Amino acid sequence: MGMISDNLLELKDVTKVFPGVRALNKINFDLKAGEIHALVGENGAGKSTLINIISGMFKPDEGEIFIDGKKRMFPNARAAFVAGIGVVHQERNLIPTFTVAENLYFDSLSKKAISVVSRAKMLEEAGKAMEIVELNLDPDSSITFLSAAQQQMLEIARTLTVNSKILLLDEPTSSISSTEVELLIKIIRKLRNQGVGIIYISHKLEEVFELADRITVFRDGCKVGGSVAPKDLSREALIERMVGRKEAVDPFPVRDNFVKTVMEADSIRGKMNTNTNSFTLRKGEILGWYGLVGSGRTELARMLIGVDPIVQGSLKVNGEPVRIKNTKNAFGKYGIYYMSENRKSEGLFLQHSIAENISIVSLNKILKKGLISKAREAENTLKYIEELNIKTPGPDQSVGNLSGGNQQKTCIARGLFVDPEIIIIDEPTVGIDVITKGEIHRLIYDLAEKGKSIILVSSDLAEIVRLADRILVFRAGGICAEMKNRKNYAEVSNEVMNCIIADSVGR
Ligand SMILES: Nc1ncnc2c1ncn2[C@@H]1O[C@H](COP(=O)(O)OP(=O)(O)OP(=O)(O)O)[C@@H](O)[C@H]1O
Ligand SMILES: [Mg+2]
Structure with a gap:
């Protein structure tokens, strides 16, 4: 028996x-x-x-x-x-x-x-x-x-x-x-x-x-x-x-010393939308875009990189009116880079190595005498593997063989290597473990401190409260509120929820 x-x-x-x-x-x-x-x-x-x-x-x-x-x-x-x-x-x-x-x-x-x-x-x-x-x-x-x-x-x-x-x-x-x-x-x-x-x-x-x-x-x-x-x-x-060790979450300071406006959207509207949206982004600032999944944040982001056309209103970058044609133009001419939330489907080449996936958009940075230097590429990749704690036997591993979270990190590494002036990061820590999440927050904060301007799109309010200097709240395709972030969760979540709920009851 x-x-x-x-x-x-x-x-x-x-x-x-x-x-x-x-x-x-x-x-x-x-x-x-x-x-x-x-x-x-x-x-x-x-x-x-x-x-x-x-x-x-x-x-x-x-x-x-x-x-x-x-x-x-x-x-x-x-x-x-x-x-x-x-x-x-x-x-x-x-x-x-x-x-x-x-x-x-x-x-x-x-x-x-x-x-x-x-x-x-x-x-x-x-x-x-x-x-x-x-x-x-x-x-x-x-x-x-x-x-x-x-x-x-x-x-x-x-x-x-x-x-x-x-x-x-x-x-x-x-x-x-x-x-x-x-x-x-x-x-x-x-x-x-x-x-x-x-x-x-x-x-x-x-x-x-x-x-x-x-x-x-x-x-x-x-x-x-x-x-x-x-x-x-x-x-x-x-x-x-x-x-195997304790979590360290030190809060980031409240910041409010921004001077220069790097991006200004004035009543812009896309094809699929009935709302117009306006906002500004300042140099060195982290602008949080909070909203529920499907509240229109990604749609607005796509207009900023020329993937979806702006059919109404005006967009200025560094004070100049711009007409952004496509992602290449957005980055090449205006230094705007978008890190998609659909990292896997939109971004990664699963058959290719981590190294190739990280350098694909920045090949000019690993050239040596006009040719791609594999040594440089490997060195750079190792740096990101360490910084983002990417779990892999080495830089040559196919991205398809990485765990879900480590694929995400590879995409983030690519964005960091691009080193744009304005970076739109869409849901950076979905599927990322708590410890690495803290490390990615630190990276984002450091980028802003170095003068990069960041739009942080997230459905994770705690993440927004931790990082953002200002918060735009989205609802049903439009910005429904703007607030300074004093980095106090209870306070902010109250304010945010009130405006989301008030708005939905009103409809
Ligand atoms: N097909 C594969 N070939 C080679 N290595 C693999 C393969 N599948 C998984 N691995 C490796 O096995 C380990 C465990 O991966 P797994 O996907 O189980 O992690 P996980 O706990 O689900 O992580 P995550 O939270 O990121 O999803 C990782 O180091 C991963 O790179
Ligand atoms: Mg997994």
């Missing part, structure tokens, strides 16, 4: 090695039915690798996996999915040319021939799965116009179509707004109460403490300490487990 275990899922001594990296080192981990088990750790600690192993994407080099006490090893992701392991990966995983219903049933469909699936039944069940996650979409509609949050919810709905009893969520809240986070949390709790076992990965520690029944910490592929209840672990202790 085998031992009776109440573990829904259990991993024993699981090891996974990639060239130059021990991503997981003899990991023991378990998950119970009706439990939310949070997994936290720095970027590159091995969290996603664990998810990929449980869900059949990767084979472990050593170790065993038990489900309901039975030893299992899935040959591929579909086998795991059909066996009731639902996974929502760090990156979105929907097929753009498929409809909502087809995306929901993609995995189950491909088991049988599509022709034998009753379409009526598929639509009916799609409706049911979406109801659980409170999505109200036409199953026949295209997914291309869905917001990030809707796509996220749709992926969760997909796991419900096979009645998953294990749900693996890899940073599910990284690209959704706070109201949507609340909904997601409600749904996750509902599923837990129905007996689903959930592994929850997040860099947002508040969320982890609020949701988790147990927390496990990974560092460099190893488990640090046991799996413990949140009440038995303070935030400080958790961070210490993550990085």
